[in-house]
Amino acid sequence: MLYSLYEAGYYASAPMRMAARLTRDAWSSPLNPAHNSEFGRGVYAGAELFSTLTRRYGRPEWGIDHVNIDGHDVRVRVNETWSSPWGKLIHFARSTSDMRKAGRRELEPAILIVAPLSGHYATLLRGTVQAFLKDHEVYVTDWANARDVPVLEGRFDFHDFIDHIRIMLRQLGPRPHVLAVCQPGPPVLAAAALMAEDNEDSRPMTMTFMGSPIDARLSPTVTNRLAEEKPFTWFQNNMIDTVPAPYPGMGRRVYPGFVQLASFMTMNLERHQEAHLKYLHQLMDGDGDGAEQHLAFYDEYLAVLDLTEEFYLQTIDVVFQSYLLPKGELMHRGRLVRPDLIRDIGLLTVEGENDDISGIGQTQAAHALCSGLPDAFKEDYVQPHVGHYGVFNGRRFREQIYPKVRAFIAQGEAGFDKARAAA
Structure with missing residues (x-):
């Protein structure tokens, strides 16, 4: 109504x-x-x-047709490399000839940037993409607006999100890198844990989490308190509605x-x-x-998209009310998700000092969950004087945060200096 x-x-x-x-x-x-x-x-x-x-306000355009690398203008072409009714895998392909002119002749690390599915389009990460294009083959998840997906295409929930991440990582080849911005932190960590347990060739070489609610019990913000104070039925009864005509997803239940x-x-x-x-x-x-x-x-x-009822409500339950991942109780397709089994995936967590969405400590919690990782594979960084948006965009991101992520990925490519010289 x-x-x-x-x-x-x-x-x-x-x-x-x-x-x-x-x-x-x-x-x-x-x-x-x-x-x-x-x-x-x-x-x-x-x-x-x-x-x-x-x-x-409709879906914004990426507007990225070139990037400056070492003083050279490198053309960029946006390609769709994989898709489902619920999302696309976008590759920002840099011109090979322009890269040679810029002195970049070797294949650079591939990274999957997982955009949040929390209301805004993936283009919110435009600045993030532009920064990583200087040194990486960049792929981005571009999630669908639920109101545009016909009911006949079925459901899309928290566990489908995990499956999509695993499938997309496989498209990048062996040992890519993955970066999760905000909301995708828990499902990306779950996907990495499952891939590590299965010893998949495409399990990430490094995973970076930025302002993610890995454990939303820590340093609760206004968002966390709302999820805690309201019963689950309140979200069911007050946050969900039905897509009307003439949208393709007419009849689908969504979080608008x-x-x-x-x-x-x-x-x-x-x-x-x-x-x-x-x-x-x-x-x-x-x-x-x-x-x-x-x-x-x-x-x-002001450009926003709808989330499916099942994805939104499961996220409220799994991440913000039951805390299944940090409590070691998250089940995926009948399997217990075990981050402690991750042995060879670098872990970097990045938080903002003034983040009012994911408080300090929520992202750092990933380190305790990945207890099987040697200290040589772990790094944490808190950026002073930035809020949630500043963790992945803006001047301080470009000048201070991105260089740290780039260096961490380079260390991963080098085997973390052979696990810090075998500790």
């Missing part, structure tokens, strides 16, 4: 949205003699803000993206209000650069 009301509200506001766009165009046109007056700029800014706040977005916005409501007020003033002052930066951020931030 909520989903249908949301859709009805969007279409009901269409006339006002169209009127706002016409007003915006009329008062921004150089043919309007008053377009540059204080009154004209004010009307234009108000109309533009209304139009921006009420429009739909707009509900998740409302949660995101509410957590930092004052900050978002200030940002939009600043945007209004930038429009009125003719500050084009500032307005473009605002739009670039919110074009990404």
